[in-house]
Amino acid sequence: xxxxxxxxxxxxxETFGYxxxxxxxxxxxxxxxxxxxxxxxxxxxTAAFLAGRLEELGLEVFTCGGTGVVGILRNGEGPVVGxxxxxxxxxxxENTGLEYASTATxxxxxxxxxxxxxxxxxxxxxxxxxxxxxxxxxxPGAWAGTVVFIFQPGEETAAGARAMVExxxxxxxxxxxxxxxxxxxxxxxxGIEISSGTAMAMADxxxxxxxxKQAHGxxxxxxxxxxxxxxxxxxxxxxxxxxxxxxxESAVITVGTFHGGLKENIIPGSxxxxxxxxxxxPAVREQVLGALRRILxxxxxxxxxxxxxxxxxxxxPRCYNExxxxxxxxxxxxxxxxxxxxxxxxxVMGSEDFGLLADAIGVPSVYWMFGSxxxxxxxxGEDVAGNHSPEFAPEVEPxxxxxxxxxxxxxxxxxxxxxxxxxxx
Numbered sequence: 001x002x003x004x005x006x007x008x009x010x011x012x013x014e015t016f017g018y019x020x021x022x023x024x025x026x027x028x029x030x031x032x033x034x035x036x037x038x039x040x041x042x043x044x045x046t047a048a049f050l051a052g053r054l055e056e057l058g059l060e061v062f063t064c065g066g067t068g069v070v071g072i073l074r075n076g077e078g079p080v081v082g083x084x085x086x087x088x089x090x091x092x093x094e095n096t097g098l099e100y101a102s103t104a105t106x107x108x109x110x111x112x113x114x115x116x117x118x119x120x121x122x123x124x125x126x127x128x129x130x131x132x133x134x135x136x137x138x139x140p141g142a143w144a145g146t147v148v149f150i151f152q153p154g155e156e157t158a159a160g161a162r163a164m165v166e167x168x169x170x171x172x173x174x175x176x177x178x179x180x181x182x183x184x185x186x187x188x189x190x191g192i193e194i195s196s197g198t199a200m201a202m203a204d205x206x207x208x209x210x211x212x213k214q215a216h217g218x219x220x221x222x223x224x225x226x227x228x229x230x231x232x233x234x235x236x237x238x239x240x241x242x243x244x245x246x247x248x249e250s251a252v253i254t255v256g257t258f259h260g261g262l263k264e265n266i267i268p269g270s271x272x273x274x275x276x277x278x279x280x281x282p283a284v285r286e287q288v289l290g291a292l293r294r295i296l297x298x299x300x301x302x303x304x305x306x307x308x309x310x311x312x313x314x315x316x317p318r319c320y321n322e323x324x325x326x327x328x329x330x331x332x333x334x335x336x337x338x339x340x341x342x343x344x345x346x347x348v349m350g351s352e353d354f355g356l357l358a359d360a361i362g363v364p365s366v367y368w369m370f371g372s373x374x375x376x377x378x379x380x381g382e383d384v385a386g387n388h389s390p391e392f393a394p395e396v397e398p399x400x401x402x403x404x405x406x407x408x409x410x411x412x413x414x415x416x417x418x419x420x421x422x423x424x425x
Contacts, residue, residue: 037089078145322364
């Protein structure tokens, strides 16, 4: 891999004439988006900004799934490739100290006003996708075919991909033969991590309302105590992993919240907790969810209480890198970024709704991670802030340049003049 010190670019970017002015525009786009985050499925201003930029580039643009935006870039006969970037921020008060830090606020579904931050790095994803669209649009001789850019809302709540599919995404856009996506994370800046096969976990989140009977704290015999009952449920469900899921399989159950009561001398009539389940295999997923329902009902019966109410908060689908498609992406990434900078790794327990876009039309997809932390910080053992932290602040470069190179390499691996993107560098 060759690099240019002034811009941090490599040979693949130079194929597109990428220079200092392009990098400055990429950085300005990133800073703007970082400063203006919006909550899941509320990305109205973000969608308008994205649509405007895509229209300026001459793409066919339409909105989909509420605040989703699709841009179609056609360049003659050839493969159709999808590329997805997510757009939503998180209810986090930013604490990075950056001059372009977010001071934005938003409103949750229950009416609560909250600070908003791009604490998961979706601002980098959008910036990279816009830059890739611009470079491809202005360099038609480097590739042929069609690229469908999908700017998807609501990833954090697993609502966006489903909303776009249900709103007719694949009835209105050309169906791709493969869909690509990537995510920034606090790994080594300039590096890529990718899996073959399962890439990320499925995830299910529930809200469980434990029903009891209210009474005075001095008369517990007149109550059905939902706090004690809820505590038994929470302890018992952890045995699912140790005593029901085979040791060679992977799953995680987390109880993230527990709320019950208003005063120390009143046994409340109900309590509520939320839980999250992660798994890699569909059979394990169904086993764990079935065991949860069985245990929750049984513990309630043991206490003489009604069955608890179970409400699904979110459900993230599988994120699966089809091995043949993943192999092509790995070759393309190594050709453009250098073999030493691309690692094939086991799947992670994080979750994504990205896979639903491809599963909906039965095509393969490939998803990978690109790093955002200077190597010397990691080597020194610094406590580096990760995704969903109020201190999450990717190194602007080489993070953005790496993400842009990776996006182009993958797309060109299907649409480029050579067999792989590396041949164009």
